[in-house]
Amino acid sequence: MDDNRDILISGASVAGPALAWWLSRYGFHPTVVERAPHLRGGGYAVDFRGAAHLNVLTKMGILDAIKARQTRLSSTTIVDEKGRPAARMPAHVFAGDVEILRGDLARILYEATRDTTEYIFGDSITSLDERAHSVRVCFEHSEPRTFSLVIGADGLHSNVRRLVFGEDDRFIEDLGLCVSIFSMPDSAGLDHAGLLCSVPGRTAGVFSAGDNQAIAQLYFAAPSISCDYRDTGRPQQIVAEAFTGMGWRVPQLMAAMRQAPDFYFDTVSQVHLDRWWAGRVALIGDAACAAGPGGNGTGNAVVAAYVLAGELAAAGGDNRTAFERYQQLLRPYVAKGQAQARSGKDFLAPPTAKKIAQLHRFYKMLPYLPVKALMKYLTTRTATGIKLPDYSRAETTSSGRTAH
Ligand SMILES: Cc1cc2nc3c(=O)[nH]c(=O)nc-3n(C[C@H](O)[C@H](O)[C@H](O)COP(=O)(O)OP(=O)(O)OC[C@H]3O[C@@H](n4cnc5c(N)ncnc54)[C@H](O)[C@@H]3O)c2cc1C
Numbered sequence: 001m002d003d004n005r006d007i008l009i010s011g012a013s014v015a016g017p018a019l020a021w022w023l024s025r026y027g028f029h030p031t032v033v034e035r036a037p038h039l040r041g042g043g044y045a046v047d048f049r050g051a052a053h054l055n056v057l058t059k060m061g062i063l064d065a066i067k068a069r070q071t072r073l074s075s076t077t078i079v080d081e082k083g084r085p086a087a088r089m090p091a092h093v094f095a096g097d098v099e100i101l102r103g104d105l106a107r108i109l110y111e112a113t114r115d116t117t118e119y120i121f122g123d124s125i126t127s128l129d130e131r132a133h134s135v136r137v138c139f140e141h142s143e144p145r146t147f148s149l150v151i152g153a154d155g156l157h158s159n160v161r162r163l164v165f166g167e168d169d170r171f172i173e174d175l176g177l178c179v180s181i182f183s184m185p186d187s188a189g190l191d192h193a194g195l196l197c198s199v200p201g202r203t204a205g206v207f208s209a210g211d212n213q214a215i216a217q218l219y220f221a222a223p224s225i226s227c228d229y230r231d232t233g234r235p236q237q238i239v240a241e242a243f244t245g246m247g248w249r250v251p252q253l254m255a256a257m258r259q260a261p262d263f264y265f266d267t268v269s270q271v272h273l274d275r276w277w278a279g280r281v282a283l284i285g286d287a288a289c290a291a292g293p294g295g296n297g298t299g300n301a302v303v304a305a306y307v308l309a310g311e312l313a314a315a316g317g318d319n320r321t322a323f324e325r326y327q328q329l330l331r332p333y334v335a336k337g338q339a340q341a342r343s344g345k346d347f348l349a350p351p352t353a354k355k356i357a358q359l360h361r362f363y364k365m366l367p368y369l370p371v372k373a374l375m376k377y378l379t380t381r382t383a384t385g386i387k388l389p390d391y392s393r394a395e396t397t398s399s400g401r402t403a404h
Helices: 015-025 050-060 063-068 091-095 102-113 159-164 233-242 250-259 297-314 319-343 353-368 371-381 392-397
Strands: 006-010 029-034 045-048 075-079 085-090 098-101 118-121 125-130 135-139 145-147 149-152 172-185 194-199 202-208 213-221 264-271 281-283
Touching: 006 015, 006 145, 015 029, 015 050, 015 102, 015 297, 045 050, 045 102, 045 297, 050 063, 050 297, 063 098, 063 102, 075 353, 085 353, 098 102, 125 159, 135 149, 149 159, 159 281, 172 233, 172 250, 194 353, 202 250, 213 233, 213 250, 233 250, 233 264, 264 319, 281 319, 297 319, 297 392, 319 371
Parallel strands: 006 029, 006 149, 029 118, 075 194, 149 281
Antiparallel strands: 045 098, 075 085, 125 135, 135 145, 172 213, 172 264, 194 202, 202 213
């Protein structure tokens, strides 16, 4: 293969399709392979904060589509185990500048790329054999193919990372929490609001998702749990056991979990790697640097897609130069998000009744605090903490020259 235009991306959620969008823009030919048989819906609400995230979405021309599907969360009421309101949190504490369900975002990105990107659903890479000018790729179902470069955008438990860099336990840092998320009917009549209840070590929340749907979010402190995260039986049993005896709406949430079409369970974890690339393979999004809730993972993945594709175009396809520049630019930026997410752990599952009481007191004070200014300050420290390079020249000059 004598050019590097044919790029295989593993994973069709956020980072993968966003990267495909930018690669097509610069004249590369992206193919995306996704293990799920079709585009995965469902998932929690994710948000974009600050100029860097919004600028990339604007350049992609999808900010309006995202705004049209935003959750429009009004506020979240913190309740005790008897359902009595303890405090109310304004929307912008959670919702950033624009908040959207992960599944809706994935669909917008897919629709923006499907005409310029080959999508292969229901398949997965089984081996990567790097050669002088290409990578020979074998799949579970499709015939083997040859690509110039391969990018792993396949999330926390990245398949590409395992094949090229090693097993998960070398790179995944479990933050000592588990999370389960699923959709359910909005029987509480939430109407764009949310409810959140904590007891020591456990938090249950339910948030409006519009269209009479709600999203349940459950967090609980747990030492490393080993199970097949893609399964439902054993993980549901683990969640049910963890929430046994908790009051409020938890029994209804447990019943809804058993019926949920999109049950999700995982540890809350971060990914740390010394290098995000090796030869002709690179990682992006959670596969490279998952931060966990509160770490700006989604917005940062979109920024990373802009930078990785832009560097490849600017380097005329020289993958070594581009991958190294991409890593240098992004690493300090995502590290800030990772540090922020780490400090949010006690908020997700406060360990003691004392901590819960402290948090309630803090939430009660929020109406009297400059919350908007505080959130802006936090955003400036993390999500806007990157100067986006201007790759517009590469847009017109890129011709996908030979990789090294
Ligand atoms: C509980 C929770 C709450 C979060 N809340 C927020 C938030 O509020 N705001 C925010 O910005 N971020 C949030 N995040 C982080 C955010 O979800 C991620 O950072 C973001 O989705 C990164 O996207 P990604 O495309 O890298 O990975 P993912 O969204 O994980 O997508 C990976 C894709 O790869 C596919 N895949 C997996 N294995 C294979 C394989 N073998 N072959 C092919 N495809 C494969 C998967 O099916 C999936 O489609 C949260 C994360 C969690 C866990």
